[in-house]
Amino acid sequence: MKVLGINCSPRKGGNTELLIKEVFKALEKEGIKSELFQLGGKEVNGCIACMKCRKKEDGRCHQDNDVINKCIEKMMKADGIIIGSPVYHADLTADAKALIEVASYSLRASGSPLKHKAGAGVVAVRRAGAIHAFDSLNHFFLINEMIIPGSSYWNIGIGREKGEVLKDKEGMKTMKDLGENMAWLLKKTKK
Numbered sequence: 001m002k003v004l005g006i007n008c009s010p011r012k013g014g015n016t017e018l019l020i021k022e023v024f025k026a027l028e029k030e031g032i033k034s035e036l037f038q039l040g041g042k043e044v045n046g047c048i049a050c051m052k053c054r055k056k057e058d059g060r061c062h063q064d065n066d067v068i069n070k071c072i073e074k075m076m077k078a079d080g081i082i083i084g085s086p087v088y089h090a091d092l093t094a095d096a097k098a099l100i101e102v103a104s105y106s107l108r109a110s111g112s113p114l115k116h117k118a119g120a121g122v123v124a125v126r127r128a129g130a131i132h133a134f135d136s137l138n139h140f141f142l143i144n145e146m147i148i149p150g151s152s153y154w155n156i157g158i159g160r161e162k163g164e165v166l167k168d169k170e171g172m173k174t175m176k177d178l179g180e181n182m183a184w185l186l187k188k189t190k191k
Contacts, residue, residue: 026179
């Protein structure tokens with residue numbers, strides 16, 4: 001089994017990545033492989049409703065969106081998906097929004113291949129907007145008929161500068177608990 005973690009923060013090695021990697025530690029203790037995909041800061045485009053994915057039904061975006069298409073391919077191969085985003089202006093990053101727009105539209109046109117996979121959002125925040133961002137990620141999982149594992153609190157870590165999230169003991173425990181719960185769910189649902 002494998003979980004794909006998608007870092008939608010342009011700040012490589014920052015708080016969002018640290019939170020995802022904390023979830024990975026718990027997954028790996030349970031024998032589940034993990035892979036980090038760096039989406040943030042790369043050239044991605046949001047959906048423009050060109051309808052080509054709907055006509056071709058191949059789960060791909062047909063604009064110049066190679067990074068998102070590579071990410072979609074990895075999502076379809078994974079048993080579980082974590083999407084991590086920092087909070088920008090009380091919501092997801094533009095890169096995270098582009099991913100969920102394009103992936104939802106193109107994948108649903110190809111028969112909902114994410115159905116019954118585990119999915120979890122992870123949010124790094126300085127102060128406000130975390131619940132809204134978390135909710136936006138959960139909408140992606142729900143519309144794609146995925147199963148969302150719970151944790152001991154909302155999947156949020158607090159910190160602004162790189163590494164500050166490591167001081168958020170409750171946030172780090174939440175990520176550990178999320179990883180344990182996701183591992184349990186994957187083991188229960190794997191055919």
